[in-house]
Amino acid sequence: MINMFEVNETNKMIEQENLDVRTITLGISLLDCIDSDLEKVNQKVYEKITGLAKNLVQTGEDISKEYGIPIVNKRISVTPIALIGGAACKTPEDFVTLAKTLDKAAKEVGVNFIGGYSALVSKGMTKADELLIRSIPQALAETERVCSSVNLGSTKTGINMDAVKLMGEMVLATAEATKEDDSLGCAKLVVFCNAPDDNPFMAGAFHGVTEADAIINVGVSGPGVVNYALSKVRGENFEVLCETIKKTAFKITRVGQLVAQEASKRLNVPFGIVDLSLAPTPAIGDSVAQILEEIGLERVGAPGTTAALAMLNDQVKKGGVMASSYVGGLSGAFIPVSEDQGMIDAVNLGALSLEKLEAMTCVCSVGLDMIAIPGDTPATTISGMIADEMAIGMVNQKTTAVRVIPVIGKGVGETVEFGGLLGYAPVMPVNTFRCDDFINRGGRIPAPIHSFKN
Template sequence: MINVLEVLETNKMIEQENLDVRTITLGISLIDCIDSDIKELNRKIYEKITKTAKNLVSVGNEIEQMYGIPVVNKRISVTPISLIGASACKTSEDFVRIAETLEKAALEVGVNFIGGYSALVSKGMTFADEKLIRSIPKALSTTSRVCSSVNVGTTKTGINMDAVKLLGEIILETAELTKEVDSLGCAKFVVFCNAPDDNPFMAGAFHGVTEADAIINVGVSGPGVVKKALEEVRGENFEILCETIKKTAFKVTRVGQLVAQEASKRLGIPFGIIDLSLAPTPAIGDSVAEILEEIGLEYAGAPGTTAALALLNDQVKKGGVMASSFVGGLSGAFIPVSEDQRMIDAAKVNAISLEKLEAMTCVCSVGLDMIAIPGSTKATTISGIIADEMAIGMINQKTTAVRLIPVIGKEVGEVAEFGGLLGYAPIMPVNQYSCDAFVNRGGRIPAPIHSFKN
């Protein structure tokens, strides 16, 4: 059992080292809302969300006050909307109406974001899938809290290159429609390979079809805590380094477990998983890149970076699974550029490049995350970058993702300002050589040979 004494042990982590519960995410199934009438569908969606989530924010605030643990975000994820809207939506505009309903419901219950404006198209696109994908630019440009994702590949099915090609165009269109705010709409959209059904972190959260009617998933973040712990063993060997990370991850996960169980009890909704992800913020001392530097690198991106990140990710997972029987989601280390001040610094001095970030994603939890690129980048180039990242996930049987932001009107050397937890980002250079003929082939990249297990 978890008790208050365990929380008291973490007071220093909370007060001095930026430990927080990054999100309590309430997953809600909308399958029982399906209707062939678009008006009736939207009514059911709004009523289901507002009824199920009516106490989410207040409970999160109560837990924060009770234990003194910052609960930064309260969020909702829903069943992929391409499935829910398939019967009623005949056009992309119909899907936009659902996005507006999600926005209205999110505002009503007071959550920061609502995720699940999503499609799962790793093997092919249905009529509804394509209509939803084509609606994404307008949906994200006319709402502020709706987040979207598309899963285009899995280890079992391969990569849907028709979807990859289309999404390069969709990302550029989204960037154009939100260019007045440095193409911020793209920060709310993720392309996945092997997307998990229980991820509580935005922008990629959705409520998988294998999940219960409603579920509580909690995401805990503590890069500052890990950094501080490693300062105590500076210069020690790798065995001591690894043990320190693992023990710290254990303590952090126990805090998340406490919050998840309390939220589950108060809301009367089953507990799902703890996602222990080292998710940085722009705040000084809350940086994954600082952990890498403490391990022994001058900057993130220096030789040894991929090995250091692999070590970090593995020990975080080992500590987490010892602390909770239900660790899930992504659980590891995020390496976004814009949300991590030391990653931003590394990009500014050219210590890190898009290609190095891609190499790092082979061993981290997500992928190319919150990377600002020139607004003049071609759609096919964006699609090529997505395909590379999806291939890493497919071959390595892991989740990978792409959240690129082509900032319209800005080029390499300039800065995009996103604000809040999203921070800011230098515009990073992109390889200018063409991949047009590759992207335009169409069809599907087959699943790898090691996917055939039964």
């Protein structure tokens, strides 16, 4: 039973501590849209998305008004488009027509992003996969709301190094294609190892092939709530600290569970998962870095940062799974540089480097996220960064990702403005020693020995 104390507590979290439901994401299967005729595929895709999602935005707004819970974004994820367009698309430009159809459908129903311009190539690439990947720079340059992701590796299959090499080139090409907007296209492009099928957060969301025809996934975020709770137990031991994080995560997840069930009922779409992720925003007090500093670090990046983040991530997950039987997605702590004022401050002070961020990705929920790097960074160096992150995910049996933005025309120390939730970022230095011979070997890095569990 929900009592008055809990209602007042939740209201305080919303009004003073930046608690929000970051997104309601409607996952839509497009498998029944496959056709060998490209025009028919585009028509089927548009009609299915606009038919199923026509009430999504209004439903989110209605729930927000009735319960007083901010629901920041309403989004759509679809089946990886490399699968849907494979029979009809013979060139990268053919795939771009599908990207434009997704964009048109997203605008029609009013969502801010649509994810699933994606390919799953952890073990090898089909011709369709390669065509879609090569189309990404043009697709992201010529659309507004489309997000793209590519899964390059997994603990079960190893790392597809041919795809890693290609994606380094595509990241740089996307930066070049959108250089008039400070290479903003790269903010809508992420590569994964062990990508989850039910992630509601962009830019990595896609609707997994094992999912139902349509599904409602909700992402909740509350770094400010956790930070405020920890300020009340300053100086206490780790047992008290962990209990406080768990209890707070429980309360936050319950809000997401409520919204997810309501959206599911009103849209007549099954409820999938709640993703409890401490996803920061540029807003003051809505920072994962500030949580780590509240735990006891002078600045994020100081010795002890990885241990503090590991503890935070684990306690968030433990609190979340007690609040909902269906916790999924990424769930944990995100460390995007441009979206977190505390991270930005740490970079500017010299406390946080790319190498320390990589170490932190071993224990966070995503990886190298929203990091601006010099625009003259070679494609092979970007591929090397991707390979390192894929290896962390593969060996540790966790999801890892890379979303870096080589800002064309800008160098270390300059700042790039993305606006909105994407924030702004200082351009960070990248190790200038080359890895070309390693990246150019080709082939696949095998799965680790502990992947054999059959």
